[in-house]
Amino acid sequence: MRAQTLFALSTGIAALAFATPAAAQSDDKPFEGVYVGATLGFDMQPNDVGEAISFDRNLDGTFGDTVTTTTGANAFSPGFCNGQARAATQTPLGCRNDSDSAGYSGRIGYDRQYGNFVVGVVGEFGDSQIRDSVVGFTITPAQYTINREINFTAGLRLRGGYAVNKTLFYATGGGAYARVNNYFRTSNVANIFTSNGDSNAWGFSAGGGVEQKVSKNVSIGVEFLHTQLQDDDYRVRVSGGPATSPFTLGGAGGTDFRRSFEKFRYQSLRATVAYRF
Numbered sequence: 001m002r003a004q005t006l007f008a009l010s011t012g013i014a015a016l017a018f019a020t021p022a023a024a025q026s027d028d029k030p031f032e033g034v035y036v037g038a039t040l041g042f043d044m045q046p047n048d049v050g051e052a053i054s055f056d057r058n059l060d061g062t063f064g065d066t067v068t069t070t071t072g073a074n075a076f077s078p079g080f081c082n083g084q085a086r087a088a089t090q091t092p093l094g095c096r097n098d099s100d101s102a103g104y105s106g107r108i109g110y111d112r113q114y115g116n117f118v119v120g121v122v123g124e125f126g127d128s129q130i131r132d133s134v135v136g137f138t139i140t141p142a143q144y145t146i147n148r149e150i151n152f153t154a155g156l157r158l159r160g161g162y163a164v165n166k167t168l169f170y171a172t173g174g175g176a177y178a179r180v181n182n183y184f185r186t187s188n189v190a191n192i193f194t195s196n197g198d199s200n201a202w203g204f205s206a207g208g209g210v211e212q213k214v215s216k217n218v219s220i221g222v223e224f225l226h227t228q229l230q231d232d233d234y235r236v237r238v239s240g241g242p243a244t245s246p247f248t249l250g251g252a253g254g255t256d257f258r259r260s261f262e263k264f265r266y267q268s269l270r271a272t273v274a275y276r277f
Contacts, residue, residue, distance in 0.1 A: 030166050030213050032113040034277050036106075039223065041270020043103040043128045052080040052260040053136040053146060057250035063258060067246045069139070075246040078137035085135040085143040088187040101129035103268055105153070116163050118170065124155045128178075130266055134259055138246075142188040146236065146259055151179040151198070153227075155205050166213035168221075173206035176227050180264065182234040184257075191247055191254075192240035196233070201264055203229035209272065221272040232262035 053076075057065035067075045083095035105126025111118050128150045136144045154177045161170025178201045184193060209223030238247040239254030247255040 029113040030216075031111050031118045031163055031168050031211070031276075034108070034110050035219075035274045036108050037272060037274030039103075039105045039107065039124075039126070039270045039272045041103055041223075041268050042100065043130045043266050043268050044100045045098045045130060045132060045266045048082040048098070048132070048134070048261055051082045051134045053134060053144065053257050054260045056256040056258075057247075059251060059253050059256060063256070065250065065255075067255060068249070069246050070244050070249065073139065075138045075140075076136050077139060078141070080134065080136050082132075082134050084133050084147075085137075085145055088137075088143045089141040090137040095133075095135055098133060099129075099131040100266075101131075103128035103130070103270065107274075109159075109274075111159075113163065117160070118163050118168055119160045120158070122157055122159060122172070124153075124157070126153050127151070128153060128266070128268075132264060134261075136257075138188075140188070142186060144188065144257065145185045146234070146257065147183050147185065148231065148234070148264065149181045151181050153178045157205060161211075168211040168219075169208075170211065171206075171208040172223075172225070174204065176203050176205040176229060177201070178229055178231075178264070180229075180231055180234075184236045190241045191238050191245060193236055193238055195236045199231060199233040201229035201231040203227065203263075207268075211272065211274070217276050219272075219274045219276065221274075223268075223270055223272050225268045225270070227266055227268065229264040230262060231264040232258070234258065 054063040055065045056063045078090040081095040083097045105124045107124040109122030111120030131149045133147045157172045157174030159170050159172035161168050180199045180201050205225050205227040207225035211219050211221035213219045236257040
């Protein structure tokens, strides 16, 4: 429903902008009017030091339980790390870092220019290839990895800036959405694992950039954007297995897993190109 709202708002931007007189593209207002464009860049994640997996051992909806063995030992005493596990044990090499990668998008926007000042709104749809993972290790030994990747992104932001001749310096900020692909991997073959699949993540993006007109209709630029999404819906339930399994000692129904960090954050540095009508 919210994704449909973003699409409807973006469609409204286009309809409003195309209703603007063609005279808006005058030489004294080079950044006025509707534009379409694209971005291509690199998405980077901060180092999630201290991230772990949280447990709900009796399925009461409250996380923070300790998973213990029949002797009362902490089953996850080897610890946690962010990234992909290199082995079933917490080796000296630890885990691979989270995967930073390319991101790209298409956009449509509309600006009004008042002297040197420019204000506008932009809608954006795209994708990112980043992957964010967290791993827990047990004394069995075994590894348990929760992964997430972005299927697609959308955003609707305001922007405002100051134009010097045909160069625009601007700040931008607004709502952000991502459809997140969640999946789980483990070396444990004794228990049964079920999960609730993909999730919708909502948040905000903010940043700024520089846009340079290179012809009457075309501009290029550089933009930095910080995105933060609330992504806390994914759950993995561990059940079954032997009677001595730490995951069923707290209750026959099993144990639920989730990430300890609810926010999915990344920064984007990208090149932009736009065609202004």
